[in-house]
Amino acid sequence: MHENEENPRVAVLLIGLDRNDPQFDYQMTELANLTEANQMEVVSTLTQKLDRPVAATYFGKGKVEELKEAVAFHEVTMVVANDELSPSQIRNLEAQTGASILDRTALILDIFASRAKTRLAQLQIEMAQLQYQLPRLRTSMNVRLDQQTGGGGGSFTSRGSGETKLETNRRLIEHQISMIKKEITEIEADDQNRRKYRDKQAIKSVALVGYTNAGKSTYMNELVKRYGENQEKTVFQADMLFATLETSVRKLNLPDNQTFLLSDTVGFVSKLPHNLVAAFRATLAEAAQADVLLQVVDYSDPNYKAMMDTTTQTLKEIGITDLPMITVYNKADRMIDIKYPERTDDTLILSALDSSSLDMLVDTLHQKLFADLKEYTLLIPFSDGQIVAALNDDANVTSTEYLEEGTQMNVILTPVEASRLAQYIQE
Ligand SMILES: Nc1nc2c(ncn2[C@@H]2O[C@H](COP(=O)(O)OP(=O)(O)OP(=O)(O)O)[C@@H](O)[C@H]2O)c(=O)[nH]1
Ligand SMILES: [Mg+2]
Structure with missing residues (x-):
């Protein structure tokens, strides 16, 4: 893919915590690929060996300092983290480095959003994005949201009005989520009907x-x-x-x-x-x-x-x-x-x-x-009458007998079908 003059790739720094996971290197490679798939260019990578992320800042204190210097040195405006970060980790890292922080989850969501073609895929991704944003309204994500919803810019006149705006945004997102859920349910119900029809055709x-x-x-x-x-x-x-x-x-x-x-x-x-x-x-x-x-x-x-x-x-x-x-x-x-x-x-x-x-x-x-079609004898209790009906509709039934315990049928089945009906098969 060629770089587009009007749409230059955003330079980013990658960060990751090495928790002694043997897959760490592979995950960082994967993160670089994901980043590139999202029209970004990796200029440098910073990792730290730690058992678990620091609750407030993901990296330890010294490493955050190093990150801040790297951000300034490479003049990047965005840092991409290999893990999903908590809202406060994002806030603190953004405050301390001056760059926006994109975590792995948001990155994948962005790629999905840019690739979605059908209405269903778009809705599914939008819902996942909103759910992700909900607890993160105080991060730089908030700015994007304000742009989306036409909300006011950041003013710090009073804490009270900030809280209200936060509450309004939150309710707005919750409302959007429930609307999207409804539409998804409608589309899926349609899909399910089609699938049921197909099942019937076996x-x-x-x-x-x-x-x-x-x-x-x-x-x-x-x-x-x-x-x-x-x-x-x-x-x-x-x-x-x-x-x-x-x-x-x-x-x-x-x-x-x-x-x-x-x-x-x-x-x-x-x-x-x-x-x-x-x-x-x-x-x-x-x-x-x-x-x-x-x-x-x-x-x-x-x-x-x-x-x-x-x-x-x-x-x-x-x-x-x-x-x-x-x-x-x-x-x-x-x-x-x-x-x-x-x-x-x-x-x-x-x-x-x-x-x-x-x-x-x-x-x-x-x-x-x-292949491997075989004739089986099935004994189906009367309480499972729908199975008998389905077999009569779709399968190759060679004989049927009504016994005291249920319906006994001889049916030619594939191994896959036989495994599905295993509970009825007579030895
Ligand atoms: N050389 C080679 N290239 C292949 C082969 N199979 C697929 N490709 C190429 O690999 C790339 C990815 O193929 P896709 O079929 O789109 O992969 P996919 O698994 O559907 O990928 P996603 O939809 O992203 O999950 C394409 O450029 C294909 O032409 C193969 O056997 N040999
Ligand atoms: Mg594919």
Whole structure:
């Protein structure tokens, strides 16, 4: 990306606390990448080894002094911290250094805000931003808010009027949050109806998950181009962090007429802000409902292991733990001495740019979703009549018998379906 004359990159200083976390270096690299993704340029980095942040100022006293000097020396107006800071830490650091302080959470929120394209994504991010601002009204964030809401500038005539303004701003934000929540609920209800309809059709679904920039959308597009119901319906893919913020679902028809849905969604990053995860929970629900997760990993990145941990961690946070997973070690074409495509069970080494890699991926998905069909005998208690109805609608039922304990059915199921119905299966 080229620098825009009218929109020069803001020079920033990075700060971080090294708490003896083995992932610290990786997190600082990640922070630098995030900063650059937000049109900023890192001019220097300051770190301190400490067990925990100093409550008032994040860094210790001497380090804050050093930071102040660095701010003056590099003539920067903004400092970016690797952690989420408390409102008072931001206030104190701003007062002592003269720079505005942006913490990791606010940085990620800014990037998301600039990338959001759909109404739902915009609302989700706006809500997360407002929730983040609420306790921070006395920091430099306040100035931005005043500009947004047309509130008066800072006057210190009386403490009383300041408190009132704070209270007004707070109520204004709370009101905005509740309006946004309402609109989000309406959009989501609509999405859920669509999902329910799909469930009824019992179409298998696969969700792409993984760290940002791993290649998820690239796989989505390659598969849509090959098998998409509508081959033009590709999604945005780009070499940038958080290219994708909305969930897209596409229906794919394989050559043997088997059909499944593939969903592509927002990528992960370590320490993804909690309120952002919460805001995206519904978007990510698509992944939670999948039969199989397809994790894409940028194998060519030296930090790929940490990125996989981040993915596992984030999935856990949104409540996705037990889904079958296929892992794709991607971008093998960028590596020397790595043979691809390669497969060991559910683990693949591939390149999204290589057509034999795509063949192997499709074979693996096909096996996982549709192979190993088996006939099972299910005994379903009368109290679970809806299961019987659903099986009659969607599944391949070979016989039905009404016993005293419930309905006994012989049904042909995939392993995935069988695991869902495990409680009814007779030995
Ligand atoms: N060399 C190489 N580049 C790849 C491969 N797969 C994807 N890329 C590139 O990696 C970049 C990121 O790809 P995307 O598909 O947008 O990544 P993503 O996982 O969807 O990223 P987010 O939406 O940000 O989470 C793009 O520039 C792709 O062209 C691959 O196998 N080899
Ligand atoms: Mg993407």
